[in-house]
Amino acid sequence: MKKTEIEIISGFLGCGKTTFIKKIISESEDFSNTVILENEFGEVSIDGEILQREGVKIKEINAGCICCSVAGDFAKSLIEIKDMFDPDKIIIEPSGVGKLSEIISICNKYPETFQLNKIITILDLKNFLMFLTNFGEFYIDQIENANMIIFSRFTDAVNSGTDLVDIENKIREINPKVNIISKEWDNFSIEDLFVEKKKMKKLDMFSHHHHHHHEDGHCCHCSSENKESNNDFESITIAINNEISRETLTNILNDFESGKYGSIIRSKGSVPIEKGSLQFDYVPGEIRINDKPYDTKCHVVIIGEKLDREALEKSFL
Numbered sequence: 001m002k003k004t005e006i007e008i009i010s011g012f013l014g015c016g017k018t019t020f021i022k023k024i025i026s027e028s029e030d031f032s033n034t035v036i037l038e039n040e041f042g043e044v045s046i047d048g049e050i051l052q053r054e055g056v057k058i059k060e061i062n063a064g065c066i067c068c069s070v071a072g073d074f075a076k077s078l079i080e081i082k083d084m085f086d087p088d089k090i091i092i093e094p095s096g097v098g099k100l101s102e103i104i105s106i107c108n109k110y111p112e113t114f115q116l117n118k119i120i121t122i123l124d125l126k127n128f129l130m131f132l133t134n135f136g137e138f139y140i141d142q143i144e145n146a147n148m149i150i151f152s153r154f155t156d157a158v159n160s161g162t163d164l165v166d167i168e169n170k171i172r173e174i175n176p177k178v179n180i181i182s183k184e185w186d187n188f189s190i191e192d193l194f195v196e197k198k199k200m201k202k203l204d205m206f207s208h209h210h211h212h213h214h215e216d217g218h219c220c221h222c223s224s225e226n227k228e229s230n231n232d233f234e235s236i237t238i239a240i241n242n243e244i245s246r247e248t249l250t251n252i253l254n255d256f257e258s259g260k261y262g263s264i265i266r267s268k269g270s271v272p273i274e275k276g277s278l279q280f281d282y283v284p285g286e287i288r289i290n291d292k293p294y295d296t297k298c299h300v301v302i303i304g305e306k307l308d309r310e311a312l313e314k315s316f317l
Contacts, residue, residue, distance in 0.1 A: 001082075001086060003112070003114060004088065005090070006092060006107050006115065006117065007089065007091050008091075008104070008116070009021060009091060009120050010093075010100045010119070011122035011123065011142065012124065012131055012265075013097060013265055013303055014265065016124070020152070033085075033089070034088065035091070037078070037090055037093070075106050075109065078090070079110075082113055100145040101145045118147065118193065119147045120150055121142045124152050125167065126153045126286065128162075130284065140174055147178060147179060148179045148181065149180045149181065151181070155184050233304065234304070237300070238312065238316055239298070241272070242317060244316065249280060249289060253280065262306040263304045265283070265284065265305075267280075268281045268282065269301050270292065270298045270299070271298050277298055278291060279292045
């Protein structure tokens with residue numbers, strides 16, 4: 001059996017990993033021999049829907065969360081994928097609250113089977129300093145173990161006066177050797193990133209793995225044992241049956257900033273409106289709301305620390 005190449009696309013919650021993977025899919029001529037293994041903390045089904053709408057075939061494989069508590073499941077998923085599909089390439093999209101170092105060490109356990117290539121960490125430039133301060137060890141782990149850094153919200157951040165030089169210096173302090181791509185990702189092609197000069201190898205097949213692992217919305221708690229910060233992320237899923245106007249939704253999401261529901265670092269989902277539904281995506285400082293056709297099952301996923309479930313449920317009713 002030939003070795004399967006692995007690319008890892010990591011990054012904190014809400015940095016745009018799924019959007020970047022859609023870029024990879026749309027710019028690849030042949031995806032027939034690549035498998036994507038993705039796992040998002042408590043937000044699996046929503047990302048899957050997005051990829052499905054892009055016309056990508058989705059294969060379901062029941063793999064656990066890629067994070068501390070089920071490292072064994074993750075290793076098992078990798079081997080299962082190898083046995084079932086023997087793909088040329090596996091693209092791993094770890095949970096936004098997974099430790100990159102742990103994922104790398106699992107991939108490195110099977111040197112005859114897998115070859116680790118690009119380890120990309122996507123950093124949201126707008127929230128970089130806030131995340132670095134609040135999620136120290138955990139955020140640093142994703143930077144120091146990457147071999148390439150790509151920025152999301154690049155133009156936005158630069159236009160609003162973000163000090164790029166300062167951020168790049170901070171990244172270099174953490175990881176002096178990392179390759180930093182300092183431009184909007186619309187301005188470079190995936191070929192430029194993935195093609196090694198020696199062999200012009202295109203990205204291949206796609207099958208998507210979905211893990212319905214959270215009965216009550218609690219996927220798993222990833223706590224980084226750290227003296228300064230002990231991050232205990234939780235995920236709440238709320239089913240929404242009543243119609244909510246765009247204005248009400250915007251007000252609720254603006255309220256997320258206030259801290260009155262706890263520390264919310266990511267939320268996404270859909271809510272019913274009179275004709276159809278609204279799909280939204282929230283990270284601190286940025287709200288995106290799009291119209292979409294009627295969605296039979298509307299639900300909202302909220303991820304953060306010390307969340308007040310009761311108050312959150314009330315706000316949507």
